[in-house]
Structures are given as C-alpha cells and as structure tokens.
Amino acid sequence: MRVLLNMKRLLGLFTLVVVLAPICVRSLNPSLNDDVLGLIVFKADVQDPKGKLASWNEDDNSPCGWVGVRCNPRSKRVTELNLDGFSLSGRLGRGLLQLQFLRKLSLARNSLNGSVSPNIARVDNLRVLDLSENSFSGDIPGDFFRQCGSLRVLSLAKNKFSGKIPDSLSSCSTIASIDLSSNRFSGSLPSGIWSLYGIRSLDLSGNLLEGEVAKGIEGLNNLRAISLARNRLSGKVPDGIGSCLLLRSIDLSENSFSGSLPEPMQRLSLCNYLNLHGNSFAGEVPQWIGEMKGLETLDLSANKFSGQVPSSLGNLQSLKVLNFYANGLTGSLPKSLASCTNLLTMDFSQNLMTGDLPSWVFDSGLQEVSLSRGKHGGKMDFPLKLTAENGLQKLQVLDLSHNSFSGEISSSLGNLSSLIFLNLSRNSLVGPIPVTLGELKFLVNLDLSRNQLNGSIPEEIGGAVSLKELRLEENKLEGKIPTSIEICSSLSTLVLSQNKLSGPIPAAIAKLVNLQNVDLSFNILAGALPKQLANLPNLVSFNISHNNLQGELPAGGFFNTISPFSVTGNPSLCGSAVNKSCPAVLPKPIVLNPNSSADANPGSLPSNVGHKRIILSISALIAIGAAAVIVIGVIAITVLNLRVRTSTSRSAAALTFSGGDDFSHSPTTDTNSGKLVMFSGDPDFSTGAHALLNKDCELGRGGFGAVYRTVLRDGHPVAIKKLTVSSLVKSQGEFEREVKKLGKVRHHNLVALEGYYWTPSLQLLIYEFVTGGSLYKHLHEGSGGNFLTWNERFNIILGTAKSLAHLHQHNIIHYNIKSSNVLIDSSGEAQVGDYGLARLLPMLDRYVLSSKIQSALGYMAPEFACKTVKITEKCDVYGFGVLVLEVVTGKRPVEYMEDDVVVLCDMVRGALEEGRVEECVDGRLQGKFPAEEAIPVMKLGLICTSQVPSNRPDMGEVVNILELIRCPSEDQEELGST
Incomplete structure (x- = not known):
C-alpha cells in the first residue's frame, strides 16, 4: 500500500x-x-x-x-x-x-x-483605439487618458458609457479624431477638449451633455468636423467657432442653443454642412450667411428666426438643401434664389411668408418644394408650359397646402412627369380637376382637398397608376366615382367625402386589395353596396355615412365589425350595424281559389277539391318550415360570431390588465387574461386592445401575421405583431423559451423585441416602433420626394449585413430577408425586423415555411425548392445578395414586363459579363456615385447569390469585404472621418 x-x-x-x-x-x-x-x-x-x-x-x-x-x-x-x-x-x-x-x-x-481598464489607453505606442458598438458601461475613470501617449484615433461610440467625460482627455495632445457619440455621457463639456489643437474630427452627439460651449474653440485650427447634436446644450454659440477656418461640417441640431448666429461664422467659406435644426436661435437670418459659399446643406429649421429671407442666399452656388421649416419668417421668397442652380430641396413651410409663387421654382431643377402653411396668395397660374430642359422632369415633391392660392389648377401640371407628391389642399382653388393629372405615372400622393373644385372626377385619373393616397374631400365635385380607379392597384387611402358625388359605389373599388381607409361620407351616393367589398383584406375604415345608399351591408370581413357611425344617415340601409333588420326573402304564397273548377260547368265543385287543398297546405307548410330553418341558422351563426368576438375581445383587452416586468417575473396565466411579459419597463398599454380589435392602428400584414401600432402608458410607441399561425404553436413553454432567446438578441441594426403576450389562441410579439418606413418604400415608392444617396445606400447595406452577421453569431436564421423587412430609422440607419419567426413555430415544415414567405419572391435561395438540401445561414446570404442588387440598382428583384419577366440577379450578371455593369446603377443617382465602390458592391451581391450554398461567403466575411470596399487604405482605417 x-x-x-x-x-x-x-x-x-x-x-x-x-x-x-x-x-x-x-x-x-x-x-x-x-x-x-x-x-x-x-x-x-x-x-x-x-x-x-x-x-x-x-x-x-x-x-x-x-x-x-x-x-x-x-x-x-x-x-x-x-x-x-x-x-x-x-x-x-x-x-x-x-x-x-x-x-x-x-x-x-x-x-x-x-468597464474599461484605466490602463488600456496607456500603451506607449497606441495610435488607434476603437471599442465602438459594444456594450461597455459605467463611468470612464478620471485618469483614463492621463498617459495616452501617441493616441490619434479614439472611438467609444454606440456603447452605454455614462458619467462625465474625463478632463484627462486633454492629455491626448496628438489625437486627431474623437468619437464618443451615442452613449449616456452627462455633465458639461470638458474644458480641456479645446486644448487639443491637432484634433480634426469631434463627435459627441447623442448623449446627455448640458451647459454651454465654453470659449476656447478658436484654438482648434485643424478642426474639420464637429457634431454636438442631440444633447441638452444651451446658451450661445461662441464667436470663436469662426476661427476654425478648416471646418467643413457643423451639426449642433436638437439642443437648446439660443441667441443669434455668431457673425465670425461667415469666415467659414469651406463649410459645406451646417445643421442647426431644433434649437431656439432667434433674430433675423443674417445677410452674411451668403459668405459661406461652400455650403451644400443649410438647415435652420424648427427655430425662432424672424424677418425676411436674406437675398444673399443667391450667392450659395453649391447649395443643394435649404430648410427653413417652422420658423417665423415673413416676406416673399427672394428672387436671388433662382441663382442657386444646384438646389434640390427647398422647405419654407410653417412660416408667415407671403407673395406669389415665383416662376423660377419650376425651371431651377428643384426636386422638392414645400411652402405649406404660409400666406402665399395669387392665382394658381403655373408657368409650366416649358420644356424638359427647364427642370420639369426633376420635380418630385410639391407642397403648397394651407395658403391662399386661387384660380384654376393648370393643365400644365401634367408636364411634371417625375412628380411623386402633390399637395394643394386648403387653398381657394376653383374649376375642374385637370385630366392631365392622369399622365403622372409616378404620383403616389395627391391631395386637392378643402378647395372649391367643381365638375367631375376625370376618368383619366386611373392613369396615375402609382397612386397610394387620393384625397379630394371638401370640394364641390359632382358626378359618379370613375370606374377607372381600379387601375390604381396600390391605392390604400381614398377620401372623397363632403362633395356632391352621386350614382352607385362602383364595384371596381372592390378590386383595390390594398385599400385601408375609405371615406365617401356626406355625398348623395345611391344604390346598393357591392357585395365584393367584403373581400377587401386590409380595410381599416370605410365611411359611407350620410348618403342615400340602400339595401343590405356586405357580409363578412371588415363589415362584420363596421362602426355604426360609418353607416349612419342612410335610411334605406339595413343590417346589424344600423340596428335595422333586412326584409326576409320568403317563398311567394300559393292562393287557392275555391270557386275554380276543372270543368266548364259553373256552380259545381270538382270531386278532388279537398285533396288539392291538403296537398297545397302541405307545400305551404314545407316552404314555411324551410324559411324557419334558414332564419334559425342565421340566428345561430350570429350568436356564435358574437361569442367568438366577445372571447377575442376579452383576450385582447387583457393586455391592459396583466403584465410582467422581465424574464424573472412570470405573470399569472388564465384563460381570460393571458400572459404578458415585457423584458423591461412598464407593461401597460393605453390603446392595445382597441388597436387589435378595430384595426384602426394596423400598419400592415405579412406571411406570419398583422402588425399594429400602439402606445405604452409612458407614451412610448411599440409595434405589435399578431401571429396568425396559432394552430402551429403547440407548446407554450417552447414558444416562451424561443421568444426570450430572441429578446436577448440586441444589435444597433436590429428591431428590438421588447416583449410578448400569450394565450392558447392568441400570440403577440411586441417590438420597438421604427418611424422611418421600410427600405422598400424608400426605394420604390418614394419617401417625401427624396431618394437615397449612394452614401445612404451603402450604409444601409452595411448595417443590414452587420445585423445578419449578429443573428448568425447567435445561431438565428432570418429566413425572410427582403427590403420590406428592413426599416429605416430617423437617423437613416437600417433596422432589420421579422427575424427568427420560424424559430417560434416548430411545426413549420419547408412547404409551410415557403408558403408563408412567398411574398419574398426573388429573395429565396434555390435550396428552398430542394428537400435534400439543408436550410442554413447561407439562405440569408442569398437573400442579402438580392437585397444588395436591389439597393444599388433601384429595381425590384423580379420585374414583370408586358411580355417578359426580368430577374434582377440575371440582369446584373449579364451586364457584368458584357462589361456594362455600371449602367445597372440606379439612374436617379445620375452619376453621383463612386464607381470604385458601386461595382465591387454589385459583384459582392452576385457572389452572395451563387446557386451553390458553399460558394457564398458568410455574413462576417461580407461585413469585412464591405468595410474594405469603403476603406481600402490603412490611412483611412486609422483616421476614419478625420
């Protein structure tokens, strides 16, 4: 042993x-x-x-x-x-x-x-320190930068750092670029920052900084870009900013700066971007602003400027964007603005300006003009009888609403062939609607409401095939609703109320499957409602009140729950919504004439008359019995529907009363209240049940369900996806486990999942609400008349790639990547949504999944059609590749021509083989894109859409390739935006 x-x-x-x-x-x-x-x-x-x-x-x-x-x-x-x-x-x-x-x-x-070690910045030779886009938190130690040596580039952006910015930052004497944006830094700006004489780029935006900007900025002679946007800074902008002669970009937006603009700023002749939006600057816009001749963007919107618009703006020959929205400006537009030949966007809306509409607006090459809510007057005599060389082909947005324009609308409007948005509402316009409006093939929004227009709605209006919103309410229009409206297949809003329209509601409206809001109230429409209206799948409201309509309301769909207020004022309408039963359709009664005879002899009765009476009585009884059975059946179905509705109401209404705080809380679950879990914050909703039951807050529908907007008690908006695949959700436990996994996935470019709601018959997913609309709308339907620049497109592609790479790192396949599932937030960043839904539904096989995402036509990888090939992350890579080509070219993945179908991948691949791939770039960019970036990006898109999954890169590699395309040299990597 x-x-x-x-x-x-x-x-x-x-x-x-x-x-x-x-x-x-x-x-x-x-x-x-x-x-x-x-x-x-x-x-x-x-x-x-x-x-x-x-x-x-x-x-x-x-x-x-x-x-x-x-x-x-x-x-x-x-x-x-x-x-x-x-x-x-x-x-x-x-x-x-x-x-x-x-x-x-x-x-x-x-x-x-x-937290971050205070010694990390003390490495003697360290020149570049980039810890951006992580989850670092806490205060930065006061001596963090005490021995920062030869540090030149510092980025701590998009983390969760808090507390004050250390004064020791002033020790980094060699630093050229500082980016501390999108954190939670508070307190005042460190005074030592103004002693960093070699700094070229300073970004402190998106924090909680407060106080005034101290003197000392005049010493930053090398400063090229400064952003203090989205903080709580106040006071005046120091005069010393005018000494930074190399400044090219100044962003002080969304703070509380006040006073007038510092006069020395006029010396900044190299500055091309000046954004002071959302402050409290006051006084007149100075004449010296015209000395800043390098300006391409001038945004003074949402301030308190007064007085007239300075004529010196005409000196800004490079100006592209001019925004004076929401101030107190008076007078008329200066004629000198006609000299700004590069101007693309001009917004003077919500001011107190007067005067006629100048002719140069239409021959200056402008793409967006907004003069709404002013006091502009004069007759609406558009000087549009011009040729394409005068810029008429470029104007996309024209908003002259809330003014005092009079006269008729000129037929020359039809010359604005690129027009997407036209708003002439709330003026004093008269006369007919020009038939030439039907020539505007790209027009998405048309608002002529609240004028004094007369005549009929022209049949030619159907030629505006891209219309999504048509508003003609509160005019004096007569005649019938044109049947040609059915050609406008994208129409979602149709408002024709408070006119004198007559005749029936055309059945053609039932073909507009995208309709959501219809208002035909306060007209003299007559006849029965087309039964086909019940088939409209997306209706949220349908107001036909105060007309002369008659007969029974359509049965089914939206009309089962239509509000009584939407149908009131039609005495001859019947149905449950108007609390008036419709006449029953019974068999015509059989009457026996006792004096009739089988022969010609009067006064004699046939021998079988009693038998005939018995037979007729039995027939009548059978008819009456059948009618009774029908009535009983109708009543029974109505009662069942009411019970279902009541049950659904209870389930949805439970959102207001039950809740949970986080993963550690498990609210009680019962058949009436259900289970609501919010991963953080207050779970109560202010309008949740209303949004779900009445559909007036519905945002859209997809393969997995409908999405609604609602508001939390604290005013925080959220988006709720109501899953329509409840029969496939078999296990509450498994469902909740997967939801919580998705809830833990956080990334700057992902729409955050904030909670969920469960009952056996109703499952809801609660997401953060993104305001900017989908990428699809920005690419194909216009967004305020602006199209995406190349830089914006590249950033969207990169942001989407980062989000998918992050999902794949967490073993989550998106399955349904497409441009309608990529949202654009208020900062222009890509936010990818609808990820991981297939993970919640273990009963989904490949066939069901394919049918659910069939709307992603053109994005789906070929292996979806092959049962022997495994579905992996490479399916997302394929869809991303298609998305890349869509963003660069501006074309849909599949285009249906008159006699052909064009697949985007094949088109770009063919152009590449023929050496003309550069021609595929979206024509709206008009050559304003770097070919050295656009062509490699398209080639990357083609590689991602390889038919063989193993030939496609993974998303991490895609992100690295994109960053190499944008920053190919080591110097650019080191200096970033300096």
Whole structure:
C-alpha cells in the first residue's frame, strides 16, 4: 500500500513539473513571449462562440500568424489587433497591457461589456483605439487618458458609457479624431477638449451633455468636423467657432442653443454642412450667411428666426438643401434664389411668408418644394408650359397646402412627369380637376382637398397608376366615382367625402386589395353596396355615412365589425350595424281559389277539391318550415360570431390588465387574461386592445401575421405583431423559451423585441416602433420626394449585413430577408425586423415555411425548392445578395414586363459579363456615385447569390469585404472621418 501511495505522489510531482515548465521558460525570456502571454490571457477572459480565435495557440512561439494579429516584420512584435465583428463577449481583461508595441487596437462591433481598464489607453505606442458598438458601461475613470501617449484615433461610440467625460482627455495632445457619440455621457463639456489643437474630427452627439460651449474653440485650427447634436446644450454659440477656418461640417441640431448666429461664422467659406435644426436661435437670418459659399446643406429649421429671407442666399452656388421649416419668417421668397442652380430641396413651410409663387421654382431643377402653411396668395397660374430642359422632369415633391392660392389648377401640371407628391389642399382653388393629372405615372400622393373644385372626377385619373393616397374631400365635385380607379392597384387611402358625388359605389373599388381607409361620407351616393367589398383584406375604415345608399351591408370581413357611425344617415340601409333588420326573402304564397273548377260547368265543385287543398297546405307548410330553418341558422351563426368576438375581445383587452416586468417575473396565466411579459419597463398599454380589435392602428400584414401600432402608458410607441399561425404553436413553454432567446438578441441594426403576450389562441410579439418606413418604400415608392444617396445606400447595406452577421453569431436564421423587412430609422440607419419567426413555430415544415414567405419572391435561395438540401445561414446570404442588387440598382428583384419577366440577379450578371455593369446603377443617382465602390458592391451581391450554398461567403466575411470596399487604405482605417 505504501509503495502504491509513493508512486501516486511521484506521478503528481511529475505532472506539476510538466505544467509549470512552459511558464518558467516564459518568465526567463519575457521579450519573446509577452505578446503570446498577453493575447492568451485576453482570450481566456472572453467568449468566442464562433471559434474565430481558434488559431491562437499558447504553445506557439509567436502570435504573428494568428487571426486578427499583425506584427512588425522585423521585430516580430504585435503592432495591430483587429477583431472587429468577431462576436466576442465578456470583459476586457488586463492581458492586452502586455502588448507594449501595439499601435492599433480595434474591437468594434462585438458584445463586450463591463468597464474599461484605466490602463488600456496607456500603451506607449497606441495610435488607434476603437471599442465602438459594444456594450461597455459605467463611468470612464478620471485618469483614463492621463498617459495616452501617441493616441490619434479614439472611438467609444454606440456603447452605454455614462458619467462625465474625463478632463484627462486633454492629455491626448496628438489625437486627431474623437468619437464618443451615442452613449449616456452627462455633465458639461470638458474644458480641456479645446486644448487639443491637432484634433480634426469631434463627435459627441447623442448623449446627455448640458451647459454651454465654453470659449476656447478658436484654438482648434485643424478642426474639420464637429457634431454636438442631440444633447441638452444651451446658451450661445461662441464667436470663436469662426476661427476654425478648416471646418467643413457643423451639426449642433436638437439642443437648446439660443441667441443669434455668431457673425465670425461667415469666415467659414469651406463649410459645406451646417445643421442647426431644433434649437431656439432667434433674430433675423443674417445677410452674411451668403459668405459661406461652400455650403451644400443649410438647415435652420424648427427655430425662432424672424424677418425676411436674406437675398444673399443667391450667392450659395453649391447649395443643394435649404430648410427653413417652422420658423417665423415673413416676406416673399427672394428672387436671388433662382441663382442657386444646384438646389434640390427647398422647405419654407410653417412660416408667415407671403407673395406669389415665383416662376423660377419650376425651371431651377428643384426636386422638392414645400411652402405649406404660409400666406402665399395669387392665382394658381403655373408657368409650366416649358420644356424638359427647364427642370420639369426633376420635380418630385410639391407642397403648397394651407395658403391662399386661387384660380384654376393648370393643365400644365401634367408636364411634371417625375412628380411623386402633390399637395394643394386648403387653398381657394376653383374649376375642374385637370385630366392631365392622369399622365403622372409616378404620383403616389395627391391631395386637392378643402378647395372649391367643381365638375367631375376625370376618368383619366386611373392613369396615375402609382397612386397610394387620393384625397379630394371638401370640394364641390359632382358626378359618379370613375370606374377607372381600379387601375390604381396600390391605392390604400381614398377620401372623397363632403362633395356632391352621386350614382352607385362602383364595384371596381372592390378590386383595390390594398385599400385601408375609405371615406365617401356626406355625398348623395345611391344604390346598393357591392357585395365584393367584403373581400377587401386590409380595410381599416370605410365611411359611407350620410348618403342615400340602400339595401343590405356586405357580409363578412371588415363589415362584420363596421362602426355604426360609418353607416349612419342612410335610411334605406339595413343590417346589424344600423340596428335595422333586412326584409326576409320568403317563398311567394300559393292562393287557392275555391270557386275554380276543372270543368266548364259553373256552380259545381270538382270531386278532388279537398285533396288539392291538403296537398297545397302541405307545400305551404314545407316552404314555411324551410324559411324557419334558414332564419334559425342565421340566428345561430350570429350568436356564435358574437361569442367568438366577445372571447377575442376579452383576450385582447387583457393586455391592459396583466403584465410582467422581465424574464424573472412570470405573470399569472388564465384563460381570460393571458400572459404578458415585457423584458423591461412598464407593461401597460393605453390603446392595445382597441388597436387589435378595430384595426384602426394596423400598419400592415405579412406571411406570419398583422402588425399594429400602439402606445405604452409612458407614451412610448411599440409595434405589435399578431401571429396568425396559432394552430402551429403547440407548446407554450417552447414558444416562451424561443421568444426570450430572441429578446436577448440586441444589435444597433436590429428591431428590438421588447416583449410578448400569450394565450392558447392568441400570440403577440411586441417590438420597438421604427418611424422611418421600410427600405422598400424608400426605394420604390418614394419617401417625401427624396431618394437615397449612394452614401445612404451603402450604409444601409452595411448595417443590414452587420445585423445578419449578429443573428448568425447567435445561431438565428432570418429566413425572410427582403427590403420590406428592413426599416429605416430617423437617423437613416437600417433596422432589420421579422427575424427568427420560424424559430417560434416548430411545426413549420419547408412547404409551410415557403408558403408563408412567398411574398419574398426573388429573395429565396434555390435550396428552398430542394428537400435534400439543408436550410442554413447561407439562405440569408442569398437573400442579402438580392437585397444588395436591389439597393444599388433601384429595381425590384423580379420585374414583370408586358411580355417578359426580368430577374434582377440575371440582369446584373449579364451586364457584368458584357462589361456594362455600371449602367445597372440606379439612374436617379445620375452619376453621383463612386464607381470604385458601386461595382465591387454589385459583384459582392452576385457572389452572395451563387446557386451553390458553399460558394457564398458568410455574413462576417461580407461585413469585412464591405468595410474594405469603403476603406481600402490603412490611412483611412486609422483616421476614419478625420
């Protein structure tokens, strides 16, 4: 036994020696192993779910061949560590402090959290530190930048840092670029920041900073760009800003700055972007603004400027965007603006301006003109009898609403062939609607309401095939509703109320399957309602009150729950909504004449008359019985419908009364209230049940269900997806587990899942509400008359790629990537939604899934059609590739021509083979795009749409490729936007 124990002790000692030996060797020769040790310690502190750091082996003598590591070729010491988008999580340990020769540290777009070591910025040779787009939190230590050495680029953007910005930042004397945007920094601006004389770019936007901008900015002679937007800063802008002669971009929007504009600012002749939107600047817009001759964007909207628009604006020859919306400006538009030949957008709406509409508005090449809510007057005599050279082909948005224009609408409006949005409402216009409006093939919104127009609605209106919203209410229009309206297949809003329209409601309206809101009230329409209206799938409101309509309301669909207020004032209408039963349709009664005879002899009765009476009585009884059965059946069905409606009402109404706080809370569940869980915040809704039952808050419908907008008690809007595949959800436990997994997935480019609601018959998903509309609408339906610039398109592509890469890192396949599922927020960032829904529905097989996402025609990978090929993340890569081509070309994935079908991937691939791929770029960009970026991006899209899944890159690789396309050189990587 003793021998056995001694052998075990010897074996233990041997093992200890083997383990300690490498450590002893490294401690004896640290110069060769510091980098290896530091990186291995760093790796031990983080989680690497994708195995990106698998090549990091502690037994290697040098880390120079490891992924993400770059060394000096002579000294073999680590100089760069670039782990962008590696899906790393965990905390940032002390291991990196061993890398004494490190020049660049980039850990952007990961999920690292916790605080940041105060020593990380003290590495002597560090020039670039990028920790952006992570989840770092807490205060930055006061001495964090005390020994920042040769640091040139610092980015901590899009994290959760809080507290004050350390004054020690002033110690970074060599710094050229600082980006601390989109955090939670508070307090005042650190005074030492104005002593960083070499700084070129400063971005502190999207924080909680307050107080005034102190003097000292005049010393920043190298400053090119400054953004203090979306903070709580106040006071006056210091005069010293005019000494920063190299400034090209100034963004002070959405603060509380006041006073007048500092006069020395006129010296900034190189400045091309000045955004002061959403402040309290007052006084007159100074004449010297015309000295800033480099301006391309001038946004002074939502301030308190008064007086006249300075004529010196005509000196701004490079001006493209001019926005004076929501001020107190008076007078008329200066004639000198006609000299701004590059001007694309002009917005003077919500001011107190007067005067006639100048002719130069229509021959200056403008794309968007908004002069609404002013006091403009004069006759509506458009000087439009011009040729295409005068710019008529470019105007896309014209808003002259809420003014005092009179006269007739000129037929020359038909010359504005690119018009998307036309609003002439709330004026004093008279005469007929010009038939030439039907020539506007791209017109999406037409609002001529609240004028004094007369005549009929022209049949030619059907020629405006892109119409989505038509508003003609409160005029003096007569005649019938034209049947040609059925050609406008995209129409979702039709408002013709308070006119003198007559005749029947045409059955053609029932062909407009996208209709959501219809108002035909207060006319003299007559006849019966077309029964086909019940088939309209997206109706939210249908107001026909105060007409002369008659007969029974359509049965089914929206009309089962139509509000009584929508049908009142039609005495001859019948149905439950008007609380008036319709006459029953019974068989015509059979009357027996007792004086009739089978022969010609009067006064004699036939021998079988009694028998005939019995037979007729039985027939009558049978008829009456059948009618009774029908009536009873109708009553029974009505009662069942009422019960179903009541049950649904109880389920939806339960949203207001039951709730949960977070993952750790489990609200009680019963058949009446259901279970509501919010991952954070207050779970109560202010209009939740109303939105679900009455559909007046419905945003749209997809393969998996309808989406509604509602508001939390604190005023926070959310989007609710009501799943229509309840029969496929078999297990509450499994459903909740998957939802909570999706709820934990957070990324800057993903629509956040904020909670869920469960009953056995009703499941809801609660998302954050994104205001900017879908990418599809921006590309194909216009958005306020603006089309996406190349830079905006590239950023949307990159943001979408990042979001998909993040999903794949969490083993989530989107399945349904398409432009209508990519939303654009108020900052122009891509927000991808509808991800992971197939994960909630374990009963979905490939056939059902394909049918659910059949709306994604053109985006679906070919393996969906092959049962033997596994569905993987590469399906998302295929859909992303199609999306890339759609964004660059502006064309839909599948275009249906008169006698042909054009598939976008095939078209671009063919153009590439013929050497004319550059011609595929969206024509609206008009050559204003860098070919060195656009062509590689299209080629990347084609690679992603390879028929063979293994030939497609993964989304992490796609993100890296896109970043190389945008920043191909090392200098650009280091200096960023400096």
